[in-house]
Amino acid sequence: MSSDNSSWNRFARLKVSSKDVNKRLRKIEKGSLRHAHKFVTSRLDRLSNVRRRVSVWIILVLVMIGASAVQWHISRNSFTTMAYTSGGSYSEGVLGPLENLNPIFAKTNAEKSAAKLLFSSLYRYDSTGNIKADMADSVSVNDKETEYIVKLKKGLKWSDGQDLTADDVIFTLKLLANPEVGAEISGWKSIKFEKVSDDSVKFILPSSYSPFVHALTFPIIPKHILKDVKPSNLREHDFNKSPISSGPFAFRLLQNVTSDGSKKVLYLQSNSNYYGSTPKLERFQLYAYPTQDDIAKSLRTREITGTPELIYNDQSAEVKSMYAAEAHSLNNGVYALFNNNSQFLRSKAVRQALSLSVDTSKLRQSLSLSTEELSGPTLNKFLGKSSNSSSYDVKKAKSLLDTEGWKSVNNVRQKGNDKLKLNVVVLKNSNYEKVARYLAQVWYDELNIESDIKVVDPNDATQNILQTVLQPRNFDVLVYELSLGGDPDVYAYWHSSQATNNGLNFSNYNNAIADDALESGRSKISAKQRADRYAKFTAISASGRSSDCFVSAEV
Structure with a gap:
């Protein structure tokens, strides 16, 4: 208590003059003005020069960055190549109906497209329209060209893992030649065929027929699934809705999009047992539509990725801006x-x-x-x-x-x-x-x-x-x-x-x-x-x- 009183007494005895305070404030103010003039105002005329130099440097840096970017882009295009990679999905629109996935009954564009994706043949046509071997490894012909022996590739399998052999080929040919089946593929009644070995089939023609190899593009179906089915009942078998396949893709699901079944989607996945190695695409969706107008509408809404059913030049400017066209000869x-x-x-x-x-x-x-x-x-x-x-x-x-x-x-x-x-x-x-x-x-x-x-x-x-x-x-x-x-x-x-x-x-x-x-x-x-x-x-x-x-x- 005594200490606090002592401090207060000393403060009370201080004599502060307002005149002295004002004098000191003016002195501080003058010093501040001199300092501002010396270090700020007197140097304002140099600021524009500094700004110009800084701007020039910034422009030069931007030009150098731009030149480097252009050089990098040119070098990248010169030393890089676009390459396909695995995975992804593709959706294609085709004209239906899509009622039967058994390839020997394929009739509409949708069914024929599904058959090509799901099933392999002895021979097939490539993208140029020329015929080439599919599951056939070799073919030998006698001098009169009336006998053909086709040997299958080794290690052929169905999508369920079962071996694909000459028995499957003979089984398919018998169905094609049987009028009770009513297959869409004809012409096999007058041709004889027999099994030579597990991987070879002989075809015997009544006379020489030079383009016979083109007849070997028929799809092959599995004997182990259908051998006990009566030929007359084959169209109604469950296989036609959920097939075992041998082509690049395997069946996943067939979905009815509309109540009347006029629009369907066939969901496929890459076939790991395909002889030609696993396809790059992981999934393939085949959309079957009742009309071309429906396909055009699905293009506009991007429901599908592409279609072979429409003529590009006939499409609207909107569709043309969204898609590109690629032409192939159909022969x-x-x-x-x-x-x-x-x-x-x-x-x-x-x-x-x-x-x-x-x-x-x-x-x-x-x-x-x-x-x-x-x-x-x-x-x-x-x-x-x-x-x-x-x-x-x-x-x-x-x-x-x-x-x-x-x-x-x-x-x-x-x-x-x-x-x-x-x-x-x-x-x-x-x-x-x-x-x-x-x-x-x-x-x-x-x-x-x-x-x-x-x-x-x-x-x-x-x-x-x-x-x-x-x-x-x-x-x-x-x-x-x-x-x-x-x-x-x-x-x-x-x-x-x-x-x-x-x-x-x-x-x-x-x-x-x-x-x-x-x-x-x-x-x-x-x-x-x-x-x-x-x-x-x-x-x-x-x-x-x-x-x-x-x-x-x-x-």
Whole structure:
């Protein structure tokens, strides 16, 4: 207590003068102003110089960084390569329906796509359309080319781990040859086959058939799963919904997306037992849609990654900005087939007139997809030279009709009281329909021939194109795509023996000399001899003008 009082007493005795305080404050203020002038104000004129130098240095540094980035980018592109890696998923849209996963019953685009992904064959076609070995290791042929022995690769297995052997091949062939099965693959009734060993099968032909190896592209199905199933019951077996496979992918799930089953998704996974090593893709989804419009919509919503069903140039700008297109040759030909037995086209002169009035080059240019010229029944590459383009001569076409008695009366071709009016049938497809409309317009504008165009949807079961159009040949002109494949043999499409309800000679073409050339071409061993025979057949068909190709093979 006494200590605190002492401190207070000393503070109380202090004498503070306000005058002294003000004097000291002014002194401090003057010192501060001198210091600010010396170290701040007097140096403001140097700040702009410093700022310019700093800016220059910053710009130089940025330029150096940019130059280094460009150099790195150029060097990276020069010394790096894009490479595929494993994993990932791909979703493809195809036209359905997708009802059966057994490949011998594959009928629609969706079912055929599933078959290619799930099942292997002895031989297959590569991306260029040429045939190559699939599960076959080698093939030996006797001198007469009537016996083929195919040896399988070693270590072939099904997706469930079971061995794939010659027994599976024989089992499949017996099913294909059995009419009770009703397989979509035909032609095996006249060919004998037998097991040589666990890895070899012999095929015995009734006569030499040069393109026989192309027949070995049939899919093989597992005997150990289906051996106890009656052939007549095979379509209803559970295997058709959940198959064991041998191809690059294995079955996971088949999902119904819509209540009526019109849209389905097939989920596949890489097949670890595939002989060709595990695929790069881990998963593959196959979306089956009822219409092309549904596929286009799924592209816009990115439900699928790609599709082979649509023509890129026909799509909206939105879709084109989202996707790129890649073209591959199909080795197919699109034809306007003239029915030689129809009321009007029995006449060679009328067929010639229809053909001569069409500028096929102009027609191809009007399409929204790129095509190659195809002016005959066989792909040009098989003849060793380009085939002659079909001639274009409207004046001659008119003269032929006039001479035949079909006169133009009030812009309509008539013979007496009969009008020349064609029944043109075309499969539902934007480009095919465009071809049909083009032909009808040309024939009317140039020749005064009227046409009725009927569009048939091959995916609509109620229309049944096979029974209503193809088998009865219910058309005058048919715009249709023929699969020409990797061999020049076109016997099935043009030989007179195939002009039946169950044959593929839709034109009802019948020419004895052409028949001889076709028979000789498929029996010759020499490639040159075969080319000579098919060149002869092409010349005969061109001179007769019985049918012409107006649109080339797609590329």
